[in-house]
Amino acid sequence: MPFVTLGYGLDDDAWLMARAADLIASGDGYAASRFPGYPTVELLLGLLFRLLDPSCLVGNLAAAAAGLAATVGVWVCLRGVVTTPLRLLSAIAVALHPAMWTASVTTLDPIFGAALLVLAVAAAGRGRPALGGLLLGLAVGCRLTNALAVLPLALFLRGRHGSWAPAARLVVVGAVVGGALFLLPLLTYGWGFLQYEPVRHRDFVTGGYKVYRELLGPALVLGCAVVAAAVLASGPRRQRLRAAAGEPLVLLGAAALLVLSAPFLLLPTDPQYLLPWVPFAVLALAGLVRCEVVRPWWAAGLLLAAVLPAAVGLGELDLDAWRSRRELRPVWLATGRAAENLRERSAQLVRAREAAAFPYPPHSAVVLGRPFMAAQSALGVAERDLATYVVEHPARDVLLFRLVPPSLRDRLEGRAVFYAEGEHLEYLSRRIFGYGLDELGARPLQLWPAAAAEGAAP
Numbered sequence: 001m002p003f004v005t006l007g008y009g010l011d012d013d014a015w016l017m018a019r020a021a022d023l024i025a026s027g028d029g030y031a032a033s034r035f036p037g038y039p040t041v042e043l044l045l046g047l048l049f050r051l052l053d054p055s056c057l058v059g060n061l062a063a064a065a066a067g068l069a070a071t072v073g074v075w076v077c078l079r080g081v082v083t084t085p086l087r088l089l090s091a092i093a094v095a096l097h098p099a100m101w102t103a104s105v106t107t108l109d110p111i112f113g114a115a116l117l118v119l120a121v122a123a124a125g126r127g128r129p130a131l132g133g134l135l136l137g138l139a140v141g142c143r144l145t146n147a148l149a150v151l152p153l154a155l156f157l158r159g160r161h162g163s164w165a166p167a168a169r170l171v172v173v174g175a176v177v178g179g180a181l182f183l184l185p186l187l188t189y190g191w192g193f194l195q196y197e198p199v200r201h202r203d204f205v206t207g208g209y210k211v212y213r214e215l216l217g218p219a220l221v222l223g224c225a226v227v228a229a230a231v232l233a234s235g236p237r238r239q240r241l242r243a244a245a246g247e248p249l250v251l252l253g254a255a256a257l258l259v260l261s262a263p264f265l266l267l268p269t270d271p272q273y274l275l276p277w278v279p280f281a282v283l284a285l286a287g288l289v290r291c292e293v294v295r296p297w298w299a300a301g302l303l304l305a306a307v308l309p310a311a312v313g314l315g316e317l318d319l320d321a322w323r324s325r326r327e328l329r330p331v332w333l334a335t336g337r338a339a340e341n342l343r344e345r346s347a348q349l350v351r352a353r354e355a356a357a358f359p360y361p362p363h364s365a366v367v368l369g370r371p372f373m374a375a376q377s378a379l380g381v382a383e384r385d386l387a388t389y390v391v392e393h394p395a396r397d398v399l400l401f402r403l404v405p406p407s408l409r410d411r412l413e414g415r416a417v418f419y420a421e422g423e424h425l426e427y428l429s430r431r432i433f434g435y436g437l438d439e440l441g442a443r444p445l446q447l448w449p450a451a452a453a454e455g456a457a458p
Contacts, residue, residue: 004060006345007352007374009106011272012402014059015373018107021045022054030184036193037185038109040116040141045107059107066115067104071095073118074279077125081249082286086296090282093303097278098310098337099214099271105341110275113142117149118279120170121252124157129166130173132157137177144182145263145273150174152255152280159248203431207268209317214271214337215278218315219305227298237293244291253284269431278306311336352378354448355420360398365415366445367437369423372402404440405433418445 008014013034020033024046033042045059052058075091082090094100103111116139124132136153139146154167185193212221231237244250257277264273285302288294308314313334335343352374360366368375372389381391389402390411399411403425419425419437421444426436 003105004057007349008056008059009108010344012370012373014106014108018059021049025049025054030188032185035195036144038142039181039184040138041109041112060105063107063111064104066111070115070118070279073122074282076122077283078286081290089300089303093307094279094282096307096310099275100278101310102341103275109142110272113139113146114276117276129170133170133173134177136174140178141181148259151259152252155255156248156252159251204268210271217309219308223302223305231293240291241293244288244293247287247291249283249287253280256280310338348374351448358447360396361416363397363415365399365412365417367401367419367425369420369425417442420447
């Protein structure tokens with residue numbers, strides 16, 4: 001509960017989602033939080049904001065409800081597959097996995113999409129492919145790339161029922177529902193809704209490490225290696241492993257992990273694309289237990305290892321040192337993801353208030369980075385163009401930027417340019433746009449005390 005009142009989340013896309021929902025709730029028509037649109041979540045939050053209150057409390061509680069739905073979905077999927085204790089542990093592991101936990105207290109689309117995909121599997125597995133297709137279509141409305149999940153779901157139904165007919169019903173209903181939802185951004189913005197700001201420089205090293213840190217962790221990697229070695233060392237288990245390829249849950253999980261990884265290659269520093277990995281991996285693990293490839297207590301150990309980083313971080317790297325100096329600096333013991341997220345979100349709100357009240361040099365332009373959306377909210381500045389990277393300070397002759405894309409470089413002319421220290425904006429600008437802020441003549445500016453920024457590493 002402490003998280004739900006600390007803003008919409010560390011990702012500024014969460015603030016954009018809340019802004020879009022607020023505009024929808026006000027009756028101004030559909031507004032995409034960012035392209036290509038996330039209509040299921042935008043419309044749901046817009047309805048909740050209209051009926052209840054346009055606040056981070058409502059948005060974050062909706063995300064928490066989605067996280068709970070994903071947990072219930074896993075519980076339903078594993079009915080009759082594994083023993084009740086392991087089934088319960090599997091559901092709890094999905095709820096407490098650090099990536100799922102963080103997403104469940106952030107007003108953003110990934111947790112809604114992951115929950116709907118799991119519920120689609122549950123419905124399809126219970127012999128209701130049309131309902132599964134409806135849920136799949138809603139998941140596609142949460143994130144367009146969730147449409148890739150149609151392949152593992154179709155294979156799952158084929159393996160479960162021995163026929164392609166249920167899979168065909170699921171695909172048709174999912175396509176109709178997903179297509180209907182994306183008519184909203186199409187009719188509002190035209191075909192331009194499919195555009196997005198491309199990432200010029202893909203940092204696969206940082207992206208791979210973030211996947212390891214946020215989704216795996218050293219204990220889980222080590223545990224998987226030990227279990228894999230034990231399976232391969234046993235002749236009977238190797239034989240059962242080959243036979244397990246036909247187990248519907250194993251096929252579902254393996255195919256989902258594969259196809260849902262593809263979008264991450266386009267934006268390899270955003271592990272949110274991989275959030276469905278968590279429930280699908282748990283389902284695949286249960287399938288391996290059912291096929292007697294993995295012992296139940298081995299699976300229990302892996303589930304506990306998966307949630308360990310929520311409480312404590314072990315064997316991590318200092319991302320600040322890598323981004324600024326390409327230096328590999330290990331951090332052997334760190335706070336867990338839950339405490340880290342709480343600390344960073346508290347610091348974010350402090351930085352936002354200080355950025356809003358800061359006495360900026362007159363006739364200047366200041367790049368804020370991640371605190372931009374929270375600072376904009378603190379200033380009370382509302383923009384209909386949700387994709388904007390710049391706003392005018394309401395009380396000073398200052399332009400505040402999130403980042404400076406090529407289309408906005410002309411807005412810097414004639415102004416002294418600064419960027420907030422401690423937000424790694426040089427790194428972000430070069431990775432996204434291919435040029436650093438130093439090339440724009442920007443100088444560093446200390447906006448907030450070191451104590452406020454101390455706990456916030458982007």
